[in-house]
Amino acid sequence: MGATGIIFRREFRAYTRSPMGYIVAAVVLLLDGILFYAIALGPDAGERLSGAVLGIFLYFASGLTAVAAVALSIRLIAEERQAGTQLLLDTSPVRDWEIVAGKFLSALAFLSAITFATLYMPLLILVNGKIAVGHVVIGYLGLTFLGGAVLSIGLFATALTRHQLVAAAIASVITGTLFLLWPLSQNIGPPLSRVFAAIAIHGRHWAGFQSGLLHIRDVVYYLAVTYFFLFAATKVMEAKRWE
Amino acid sequence: MVHLTEVTKYYGKKRALGPVSFEIAKGDTVGFLGLNGVGKTTLLKILACGLRPSSGTVTVDGLDVLESPHEVRKRVGYLPELPPVYGDMTVGDYLNFAGRIKGLSTDSVERRIPEVEERTRITEVHDVPTRHLSQGYRQRVGVAQAIIHDPDLLILDEPTHDLDPVQIMEMRTMIRSLKDSHTILISSHILPEISQTCDRLLILNAGEIVASGTETELGERLFQSRRMAVTVRLDGNGDAGDAPGGSRAGAVESVIRRVGGVMEVTLADRAGQMGDASAATFHVEGQADLRAPVCRALVEAGHDVIALSRAERELERVFVGLVGGGRA
Secondary structure (H helix, E strand, O other): OOHHHHHHHHHHHHHHHOHHHHHHHHHHHHHHHHHHHHHHOOOOHHHOOHHHHHHHHHHHHHHHHHHHHHHHHOHHHHHHHHHOOHHHHHOOOOOHHHHHHHHHHHHHHHHHHHHHOOOHHHHHHHHHOOOOHHHHHHHHHHHHHHHHHHHHHHHHHHHHOOOHHHHHHHHHHHHHHHHHHHHHHOOOOOOHHHHHHHHOOOOHHHHHHHHOOOOHHHHHHHHHHHHHHHHHHHHHHHHHHOO | OEEEEEEEEEEOOEEEEEEEEEEEOOOOEEEEEOOOOOOHHHHHHHHOOOOOOOEEEEEEOOEEOOOOHHHHHHHEEEEOOOOOOOOOOEHHHHHHHHHHHOOOOHHHHHHHHHHHHHHOOOHHHOOOEHHHOOHHHHHHHHHHHHHOOOOOEEEEEOOOOOOOHHHHHHHHHHHHHHOOOOEEEEEEOOHHHHHHHOOEEEEEEOOEEEEEEOHHHHHHHHHOOEEEEEEEEOOOOOOOOOOHHHOHHHHHHHHHHOOOOEEEEEEEEOOOHHHOOOEEEEEEEEOOOOHHHHHHHHHHOOOEEEEEEEOOOHHHHHHHHHHOOOOO
C-alpha cells in the first residue's frame, strides 16, 4: 500500500470515529427520508410517474450531497494544521499529491457510503413503480460525480487555511457560485449565458443524470472540475509545506 | 552528519534566522540554546525538511535538503514542540500510521512498534487513544513516532515542554538512552535540560549562533575563570579563631581565600546541601580548576568537605553572559 492508501485508511477511520461523520450521515439520511416521503408518498404522489418521482428525489439528493461534501471536506487539512499533525506529514517522505489523493478518496468513500445508504428509497420505487434500473444507476453515478467535484472544492478550501469555518465559507462561496451560474445563464443573453451554462455545476451537466441519461460531456465536466480543484489543492499544499 | 553554510530564513522582510553555519558530526548530541523567538524552531524545521531556507545550503548525511527532501526525511526523526498525535487514534494505531508514512513496510512496522514502545516506556498505553494520555505520555509517544523508522538524525524541539519534574527526569533518561544510536539535536531554553543531556552547545541569539562548545569551554572562553561549589560541615574541628567575626563559615571562607589562584568566594547556601543545617556551600571562582587545592586546604585546616563540584549555575552564567548582554 502506497502513501495514498495509508492516508486514505487513516482518514476514513477518522470519519467513522468522529461525531462529525455520524452527524453528517444522520442529517443527510433523515432529510433524504423526509423528502422521499413527501415526494413519493405525499398527497400529490399518486399523480406523478415513477420516473418523475425518482428524478425529483435525485434533484433534492444532489443538493444534500453537495452540502454534505462541503461539511465532510473542510476538516481534511485545516484540522491537521490546527492540531499540529500536519507537521508529521510535512516531515515524512510523502508527496503532496499523495496526501491530497488519500484525503480526497477517503472523503469520497465516506460520502458515497452515505449516498448509497439512501439506495433503498429508489429501490422502493423500482419495486412498486415502473422505472429502469439504469435510471437509478446513472442517477447515483451522477451523485457520486457531483459529490466528488464539491469535495475537491472543499479540499482546495481547507488547504488554504487552518480554520475550518473559513474553509467552510470559501467552499460554500465557490460551490454556491457554481450552482448559481445555471439560473443566471437562463436570465442573461449570449455569449455569457453559454459560458455560465457550460461551467455551472448543477444545471445542464446535472440534468442528464437526473433523467437517467449518461452524457460523456457531463462525466468529463465533473472529472475536469474535480481534477482542477485537486490540482489547485496540491499546489497550495506544496507552497505551504515549505512556507 | 549535518552541514549548514550561511543559512538564512526570512518571513517577508523579517529575518528569523541566520546567517548560520555549523557542522554536527555523526553520533553527537547537540543542544540549541536560546531565548524564545530567536530562531531555534525555525532552524530545526529547516533541518527536518519542514521549511525551506531563504538562502544557504543544508545537507544531512551528504544530501541537500532542497534537492533530495524525501531522502533526507527518511533519515530524520522530528518531534515538534507539540507532539503531532491524532487524538482519535490509539497509540498502537498511531505508531503504525507514523511508521508506514515514513516508509516502513507492514512487517517492519509491526516489528518496530514493540521495540520503540519499550524504549520510550509506553507499552502499557498501546491500546489507549492518544487524547486520553497525560502530557508526559504524549511527549513519549511523540518521541516514539520520531524514532519509529530508526533515523540517523533525531531532532527534538523542546522535548520537556509542559512536563512535571518527574516527567522531565524520565525524558532526560530516555534521551540519554537514545544517544548511542542516533545523532541528536535538542532545542530548549531550559538550561539544565541542555546541560544534562548534550555533549555540545550552540547558543542562538537574534537568529545567529553566538557561541559553540561544551559548557566548560564556553565558561572559560567567556569569563577566563572557572567556578566550583564546595560544601563544608560547620560543626567540624576547624579553627574559627581568625575568621571575620569568629564564625565557622567565616573561618572556612578565609581558608579558601588563602588558596593560590582563588579570585572570589561567596557563601551561596547557609543551609548547605540536602537540607543539612550544619553545612554551608561556597561558590569559588578561580583562574583554573581549583577543586583539588581547595579541598586539600580545607581538610588540612580540619574542616569536613562533604561535597565538591562545578558550580551548578555555570551554564546559566554563560547563557546570561552571551544573550543577556552582561556578566552573570
